[in-house]
Amino acid sequence: MSDWDGRYRQFVEASSDCMKELDRDGVIRFVAGLGCAALAPEGADRLIGRHWLELWPPEAQDMVARVLDRAAAGERVDFVGSRNPGAGSARWWEVMVAPVVADDELDHFIVISRDVTERVELQTSLESIIEIMQDRLNQTVASTATASTRYGTLMERLESEHGARRDAESRLAGVREQLDMANRARQLAEAGARQAQKQQAIGQLVSGIAHDFNNMLQTVIVSLSGLQDDCEELAPRHRRMVTYAVEGARHATALTRRLLAFARNQHSQPEAVDLGDLVMAFADFARHALGGRVGVEVFRQPGALPVWVDRHGLEQALMNVCLNARDAMDGFGQVVIEVGEREGGPVLSEFARDAATYRQVFVSIADTGGGMPEEVRQRLFEPYFTTKEGGSGLGLAQVYGTVAQAGGGVEIESETGVGTRIRLVFPRYPGPLDGEE
Incomplete structure (x- = not known):
């Protein structure tokens, strides 16, 4: 047996459940776990070779046989049943049966049983207590018509208060939705205001620069126009340079108009x-x-x-x-x-x-x-x-x-x-x- 198989067996044997492996016919061929001590106090190994149905009382064997049939069909089955291990009172077990398939055929069953007797007994006790309390409540309610009337009035008041609370919660949700919408609208308005302020500030700056630039351009254009009036006294190369300068000044004037249009100050x-x-x-x-x-x-x-x-x-x-x-x-x-x-x-x-x-x-x-x-x-x-x-x-x-x-x-x-x-x-x-x- 390998080290891994040994560790795996230690994990299984340390479990508080009772784990069994059944062959295709329902015969136990492997058993392990601390939970098996309650099932076989004389030793869990004595369970090997026995049919699993034999561990259940006669009135439960038909049900267990149907469980094996469902598991053989490929279904995992969970159920809770009781059985008496011999001496002592009956124990309740929570059982899981799962099929193991190899090469598309059923090879064996895995059965894991857990002792839940304490849980079942606790549940039974709670149900008994609830039943006793219900009987006493019925006696108290039936003892007097006045108590019954008061009880009915109390229930009506509770239902009324519950309805009022639902209405208040609904109105509160509506108010929250309106607040969310108002916050979103405020955020959009603030963003628009910031954009407008930025645009206005840029426009004022551009307007001031454009006006000053336009005044200087007028001086340049007047001077160049005076040179053009006396262009006959200039050399051909100088006349071309004056023409280029005038065209550049006019292009600059057009640029100024575009700046003023952006700043909303253009006439x-x-x-x-x-x-x-x-x-x-x-x-x-x-x-x-x-x-x-x-x-x-x-x-x-x-x-x-x-x-x-x-x-x-x-x-x-x-x-x-x-x-x-x-x-x-x-x-x-x-x-x-x-x-x-x-x-x-x-x-x-x-x-x-x-x-x-x-x-x-x-x-x-x-x-x-x-x-x-x-x-x-x-x-x-x-x-x-x-x-x-x-x-x-x-x-x-x-x-x-x-x-x-x-x-x-x-x-x-x-x-x-x-x-x-x-x-x-x-x-x-x-x-x-x-x-x-």
Whole structure:
């Protein structure tokens, strides 16, 4: 016998249970465990060779035979039964019978028995005590009609209090849910306020720099214009240098206008514009500007869609969004422009005095690019923030400034790997489109 077999046998023999191995016919061929002493005080080895049914009283042998049949069919069976080991009172045993299969055939049975006499006797005693207490309770309740009435009143009161407690718990759960919703709304409002404060601070800084820069540019442009007036006195090479300088100054002036648009300090010329007509006219220009590999499709709701906006600033904003869409698709894909009207939302303006009748006019530009992650969405309209190599980071900042000047807002829907939709939303202008008040 190997060392492992020896240790395994020591573990089995040290168990408080009685463990037996039966052959296919139910004959005991191995027995071990301290629990076997109660079953065979004269020695557990005397059980070997006996049929397991012989250890049970006659009235229990039919039940035990059915247990072996179920185990032979592949089922593990658990049951509790009593038997008298000889001298003394009967003992109760909790028995587990499990089949052991080898080569898809039943080889033998494992039987583990545990003496649970104390537990059964304790349970019997408890049941007797409960029965005695129940009898005494019945006698007490039946002794007087007054006691019965009081008992019924007490039960009704308990049921009423239980119902009141359930109602209170339900109301408390509702209050907790409302508090959670209020906390989430407060967190969103705080995040929006922080973003607005940051945007305002950046806008004030950019506005101050842009104004100073614009004043210096005017001095440069006036001086260069004076040189151009006397360009005949200059050498051809010097005239070209003056021309280059004037063009650079004009480009710098355009950059200043974009900065001021972001800061909402640019002098705009708003007017009543039909957004649908503006977008339809812009789409023809966009098809040429975006190149032949980018398709442009426009969907417009019927009817007038009036807004009060700077026409040229809005056209520049639409072009900036379309150019970003083209770059997101690497110059190949489909841009879908939708323009229409909807019920009023969180964007308000001086025209939205009646929230119940407030309506919005929108234009959305969707691309089939790769979308953007959340960290890019959070910084999309910050000036000088860009994900493109060589980009200025002012295109979408100008979009934000133009829309904000018109009392509108920008909505972004983007999912990585799917695409991006940028929606410019404006309050519907209630006046006529011919410019008359």
